[in-house]
Amino acid sequence: MSKVRISEEKDILDYYQQFCLLSKILINSRQLDVEGHNKYFWLGFHQEDREALKERLFAKFPDHPPGSYFDYKEVLRTARIIFAYHEDEPGVGAL
Numbered sequence: 001m002s003k004v005r006i007s008e009e010k011d012i013l014d015y016y017q018q019f020c021l022l023s024k025i026l027i028n029s030r031q032l033d034v035e036g037h038n039k040y041f042w043l044g045f046h047q048e049d050r051e052a053l054k055e056r057l058f059a060k061f062p063d064h065p066p067g068s069y070f071d072y073k074e075v076l077r078t079a080r081i082i083f084a085y086h087e088d089e090p091g092v093g094a095l
Helices: 009-028 034-043 047-060 072-085
Strands: none
Touching: 009 034, 009 072, 034 072, 047 072
16 A cells, blocks of 8 residues: 555556556466456555545446456556646646
């Protein structure tokens, strides 16, 4: 879990790049499956950023099964939209 909140879209892209680099090794060695990939991508966000993302993701996917993690691609897409849209505002993560 991140101790630092996202403040701009670049932060998300940097996180995604680092996550892919590390997770690729685990996926290729079959130590990480799709659900684990989604879970750890999600948990890499700060708790408050996850709350903002969760609100948007449930609005987009109201039938998402409880107890399962959103697909990392949808999390990435939603995070980029949130933080690209609010990039010029102070306190970006505080939606």
